[in-house]
Amino acid sequence: MRPPLSIVWPWPLEVSAYLALGQHIEVGDHPCPGCRRRLGGWSGYWRWVRGPGTQRLWIRRGRCSRCLHSHALLPDFLLERRLDEVEVIGRGLALAVGGLAMGTVAEQVGVRMTTAREWRRRHQLRAPALAAALVALAVYLDPAAVLLATAGEATALEALGAAWQRARARFGERVPTVWRFWSLISGGQALGTNRSPPATRGFGAGWMAPSP
């Protein structure tokens, strides 16, 4: 199996603090997803993020000296191949799934209707796999049964809420906000185009590691 191209890691601060660091961003140690050897050989690339404004940020890329694959280290406020901050995307999705018209959703979160529609379309396609992976994660965190009252797309959001609450109960403040958590546990693929289930291999995420 091909290792993931991106590794999502928890950025503990505001987006602006990340942007302010420019190319001096420190990403910490990350194991290669293929062989667990520590990534090295750092380089990086610029990409854009749209939150309140559109700004450029530096993404570090690490290379495994054994597998020779390189991996982008995405901060958890981003999703792979999505311009907008994950908080903006999540807020839009929650509004849309809650029944708000797409035009109003787009207006409320400040994106074009085509963008909001595309998030929704991807989420609808991913919802069954996301819901299943999130329920599995919730049960892994706390073996009590997860009772879901909704169906379809809303189930994926409900399961996200359940997994997030259990993560918070277990790991406290180290668990980021719900939408960053969504990015983290899906490896930035929550709205990805691959057909495989989202890898909740984020079990190795920083907040699950023992406290330093």
Ligand SMILES: [Zn+2]
């Ligand atoms: Zn490797």
